Amino acid sequence: MPRYAFEDLTPGTTQMLGPYAVTKEALLAFAQEYDAQPFHVDEVAAKDSFIGTLIASGWHTCSINMRLVADELLLDSTAMGAPGIEEVKWLKPVRPGDTLRSRTTVLESRPSKSRPSIGLVRFQFEMLNQADETVFTQKNWVMFGRRDAEPVAGSGPSVLAAAVSATPDHTPKRELPHISSNPYFEDLVIGETEELGSYRFEPDDIVAFAKQFDPQRFHVDAEAAKNSLFGALCASGWHTASVWMKQMVGHRSRIRANALAHGARPARLGPSPGFTDLKWLKPVYAGDTITYRSTVTGKRVSNSRPGWGLVFHHNSGTNQHGEEVFSFEGMVFWERQR
Template sequence: MPRYAFEDFTPGSTQMLGPYTVTKEALLAFAQEYDAQPFHVDEVAAKDSFIGTLIASGWHTCSLNMRLLADDVILHSTSMGSPGIEEVKWLKPVRPGDTLRSRMTILESRPSKSRPSIGLVRFQFEMLNQADEVVFTQKNWIMFGRRDAEPVKGTGPNVLAAAASAMPDRTPERELPHISSNPYFEDLVIGETEVLGSYRFEADDIITFARQFDPQRFHVDAEAAKDSLFGALCASGWHTASVWMKQMVGYRNRIRETALARGARPARLGPSPGFTNLKWLKPVYAGDTITYRTTVTAKRVSNSRPGWGLVFHHNSGINQHGEEVFCFEGMVFWERRR
């Protein structure tokens, strides 16, 4: 029997997860695959960056928190996945050699109204480094089977959609034409949408990512996944999100190369302070092709960083059937014209 079922998560209780030491090799490997910005992959270039030193991708930090949670809780539980993330804040850089622990707090829990055999638990995570500095916080709901309830099989898409629908929706209402090449902060127009690119999720890729960061049975074992809530092998939500970042970096690199070919100085992007309202609306199954988009929703000049602005954007992933499988509200520092 699983150690943890829905009834075992008591609001107000806390548990420390980890530790995990971030090696330079692991930091670079994740960044080179999913977030190859200079301050994540190049020590020399990082010295001249917004931060001034080599740091981990924020999506890597999220994935590491998932691994700590999986090892200490999820793999010993009746977990049925998560509909999304309310909020993530990347508060301090994670550097090579940092040793991380995650303080897990149960905020609240409630039985599912539509599925009596399932309950939802709301968590808060605070990731600490070796100096006990909080580098990352996250709030989110996770679905768990109730103790002694009959297993729920093959209804994952409906359950995810229902749970995600309870989260606030801030999807932009319009999409406008392609923005100008090499835009600086001042050139960005609120409401304009970019298609970042498409990615086909293969079974081997799904399993490889999940074994490292989210080894739940429906992410790593195609046969076991048949008897899960999702009915088939599907990607970890953090894999879906990390591929969004991969497509964003690829898109920005194409803009940079075009600008350089024209003799222009490319606009730079800095790090992101975090994101909100991330929703995993439908499972991403092996063989699915997801097309990612980003839409500028707001912007403001940074008071703390001269020469930079903060840009807010809505992001989404659409599968080959035209169904939205993933979305979130992000923010990033963007270089201003000098």
């Protein structure tokens, strides 16, 4: 029997996970694959960036936290996955050489109303560096089997989405023409949607990412996945999210190249302070092709960073069947015209 079942995770319980050493090589490897912005991949370019030094991708930080939670909690538990993330805040940069720990607190728990064999646990994660500075916080629910319940298998993704709560559908109702120019903060139009690109999730890629950051059985073992809630090998939610970032960076790189080709100075993007309301609505199975989109939902001038504005955006991923599998509300610093 696994060490942790739903009944063992009582509100108020706190555990420190880690440590995890962030090497320069690992920081660069993740960023080069998923988030190749200059301040993540180029030390020289990073000196002239918003932050002024080489830093880890925020999605890398999320994935590191996932690895710590998997190793020291989930892999020896009745965990069945998470429907999404309420909120992530990237509070301080993570740099090469940092040593991270994750303070895990159980905030609340409740049995599932629709599935008596399942319980839901709400966690808060606070990632600390070697100076005990909080660099990252996250809140989300995780599903766990109850200790004496019969195993649950093959129930599909709807259980995940319905288990926590019904949330409003922020899917854009229409798509306007793609932005083909080089938009600065002032040029961005609220309501405008851009298609970022598509990505096919191959089995080997799913397993490789999961072995590094999220080695739960339904992400790393096709046979074991058949007897899980998902029914087949599926991608880690953080893999799905990191590929969104990969597509966003590729899209911005194409805009930048077009601007340079026409003699214009490309608008820069800064880091993101975090995101909210991330939903993994359906599993991303091996062989699925996900198309990612981003819609500007709001913007405001930054009071703390002259020359920059903060842009808010709704992001989504849709599979080859037209089903939305992923969404979140993001924000990013965006350069203003000078």
